[in-house]
Amino acid sequence: MAVKSVTHLNFRGDARAALEFYRSVFGGALAVVTYKDAGNVQEPAEADQVMWGQVLADDGFHVMAYDVPSRMPWNPGENAFFLSLRGETTQEITAYWEKLSEGATVVQPLAPAQWAPLYGMLKDRFGVVWVVDVASEYNG
Incomplete structure (x- = not known):
């Protein structure tokens, strides 16, 4: 059995743009599920935001991201991770x-x-x- 660790980035409204940018840098496949796609819209203005997303490239690059809903606290932090x-x-x-x-x-x-x-x-x-x-x- 193998375990794999993947970096998961949290944004407030910028997840799709960030994932698209990382795909432009590293290539690979972009997958995005919005809150609307998942039937989990709690705030209409956030329906098209990313509930789950990732970029996965053939060379092994893999990053995940989502938009933290406004009802939840979020702070990008200072040096929380690299x-x-x-x-x-x-x-x-x-x-x-x-x-x-x-x-x-x-x-x-x-x-x-x-x-x-x-x-x-x-x-x-x-x-x-x-x-x-x-x-x-x-x-x-």
Whole structure:
């Protein structure tokens, strides 16, 4: 038996746009179920918001997201989590970095680091903090 962990992002009205953006970066299939689709509309203005959504790419990238209903508390938090993206080559990571950085705030520019051939951190236009690096064996 295997267990898999998938990052699940919570938004307030931006889940569809975020998922579409991540699909444009990583490719893959986008699946979205709205509150209306699920017959779970409690606030008419939120009927078309995402109750469940995901992007799943052939290379293994997988992220889930939903829109937190207005009746529930939600705060994007401050450093509540980072989404870590690790790749095998500098070319692969650089390509993802360039796409993710569209509209983003760069926290740490993508550059060689003591522990990785490339490392960078940014907060994307949806407020999600990504730590991006090329996987390498740590010899600390």
